[in-house]
Amino acid sequence: MTPYCSNWLSSLIAWPNQISPTKTTCFNLRSETVGNPRRRATATLSTLGVAWRAGHIEYDSSRLSMDDSFVYPDGRILESSNLKIFTFAELKGATRNFKPETVLGEGGFGKVYKGWVEEKTLNPSKSGIGIMVAVKKLNPASVQGLEEWQSEVNFLGRLSHPNLVKLLGYCWEDKELLLVYEFMAKGSLENHIFLRGTSNETLSWDLRLKILIGAARGLVFLHSSERQVIYRDFKASNILLDSNYNAKLSDFGLAKHGPEGGKSHVTTRVMGTFGYAAPEYVATGHLYVKSDVYGFGVVLLEMLTGLRALDPNRPQGQHNLVKYAKPFLANRRKLARIMDQQLEGQYNTKGALKAARLSLQCINGDPKSRPSMKEVLETLEQIEAIKRRSKDARLSSNSLRRTGTGTGTGH
Ligand SMILES: Nc1ncnc2c1ncn2[C@@H]1O[C@H](COP(=O)(O)OP(=O)(O)OP(=O)(O)O)[C@@H](O)[C@H]1O
Numbered sequence: 001m002t003p004y005c006s007n008w009l010s011s012l013i014a015w016p017n018q019i020s021p022t023k024t025t026c027f028n029l030r031s032e033t034v035g036n037p038r039r040r041a042t043a044t045l046s047t048l049g050v051a052w053r054a055g056h057i058e059y060d061s062s063r064l065s066m067d068d069s070f071v072y073p074d075g076r077i078l079e080s081s082n083l084k085i086f087t088f089a090e091l092k093g094a095t096r097n098f099k100p101e102t103v104l105g106e107g108g109f110g111k112v113y114k115g116w117v118e119e120k121t122l123n124p125s126k127s128g129i130g131i132m133v134a135v136k137k138l139n140p141a142s143v144q145g146l147e148e149w150q151s152e153v154n155f156l157g158r159l160s161h162p163n164l165v166k167l168l169g170y171c172w173e174d175k176e177l178l179l180v181y182e183f184m185a186k187g188s189l190e191n192h193i194f195l196r197g198t199s200n201e202t203l204s205w206d207l208r209l210k211i212l213i214g215a216a217r218g219l220v221f222l223h224s225s226e227r228q229v230i231y232r233d234f235k236a237s238n239i240l241l242d243s244n245y246n247a248k249l250s251d252f253g254l255a256k257h258g259p260e261g262g263k264s265h266v267t268t269r270v271m272g273t274f275g276y277a278a279p280e281y282v283a284t285g286h287l288y289v290k291s292d293v294y295g296f297g298v299v300l301l302e303m304l305t306g307l308r309a310l311d312p313n314r315p316q317g318q319h320n321l322v323k324y325a326k327p328f329l330a331n332r333r334k335l336a337r338i339m340d341q342q343l344e345g346q347y348n349t350k351g352a353l354k355a356a357r358l359s360l361q362c363i364n365g366d367p368k369s370r371p372s373m374k375e376v377l378e379t380l381e382q383i384e385a386i387k388r389r390s391k392d393a394r395l396s397s398n399s400l401r402r403t404g405t406g407t408g409t410g411h
């Protein structure tokens with residue numbers, strides 16, 4: 001989502017004090033200024049707000065439930081969103097008055113709190129009773145506001161897929177804007193990959209692959225839906241994990257419908273996150289479906305190397321992961337030099353090389369030369385199959401050895 005707009009070059013010079021490298025930002029490469037972000041946010045509230053309030057969200061309590069029957073296995077665009085409209089008092093109750101101890105994290109929109117609601121009705125319940133939910137509350141000081149909140153409600157409220165986080169409802173009372181999501185027990189991928197050494201253990205290569213496949217399925221669904229959706233903010237902090245490490249995409253504040261009428265791109269104000277946004281988009285504002293593929297390539301690189309997309313604390317020349325890692329990706333020996341040391345070599349080298357080459361294709365400067373997300377998913381599934389085959393081969397040679405029927409163990 002969008003903490004503020006700033007001039008790309010000057011913010012880069014001022015960075016990291018001025019911006020958080022992992023938060024969503026409004027880039028401004030061209031000469032026009034976007035204007036005071038606070039003013040922009042207020043204007044948005046007054047111009048879009050009324051129109052949307054008169055809108056279309058219908059609430060049918062009989063269909064509300066966390067029951068999985070409402071997550072369509074192959075994804076579905078719902079006729080109308082079926083979100084619960086919470087009162088502010090209900091969300092206060094669910095989060096024990098937004099108690100600091102219930103804070104799960106904080107992004108550009110505001111803090112995210114853990115709350116409890118009744119499973120069937122989603123009415124607030126006492127802590128420990130019912131189901132857990134995540135409640136995202138707009139920080140009044142944030143420049144994000146109705147526009148991002150509205151996009152989240154309109155897109156996520158109507159998209160249903162196992163790899164998209166489920167939006168359960170929202171609240172809009174006076175200046176209070178909140179969103180209520182299913183609770184994702186393992187938090188964000190960013191926390192697992194980059195905030196290690198705390199309670200999080202290193203993610204194994206197998207789990208990284210599982211997460212990437214889940215996230216790729218989410219993007220394939222968005223890109224192949226009837227009216228294409230460009231996600232625009234693919235990054236490790238927007239990939240949330242459930243208790244089984246199933247990945248779900250969150251944060252549709254920047255999502256856009258894809259081009260129509262045979263056009264290759266849509267033109268937008270340039271927004272996204274430093275390090276993940278595709279170069280053609282940052283330079284021209286032309287947003288392609290393949291701009292998401294670039295972001296995916298960057299996250300894939302993060303998974304391989306354990307390094308953040310952008311990190312000013314790395315030595316000179318290594319700040320930008322794409323630039324730094326590119327020369328290491330096509331060759332097995334070179335790749336070994338930048339693979340995440342926390343993996344301690346516990347990965348299938350053939351699979352890792354295939355993944356590295358895939359990331360190289362995804363970060364191609366020319367969007368047309370990048371693979372589609374469908375192709376990316378197929379390659380990741382092949383890598384998973386290599387891993388499974390080599391595991392099976394190991395297991396069967398071990399059992400042959402044990403039973404004495406394998407080569408070299410003969411009688
Ligand atoms: N549904 C959820 N279940 C559990 N934890 C969540 C959920 N949604 C968000 N969080 C936690 O809250 C943190 C902040 O999320 P948020 O999306 O607001 O910010 P962000 O992704 O870090 O930044 P940005 O504003 O750029 O999106 C996440 O990193 C995650 O730890």
Ligand SMILES: [Mg+2]
Nearest residue numbers: 107237238251
């Ligand atoms: Mg986020």
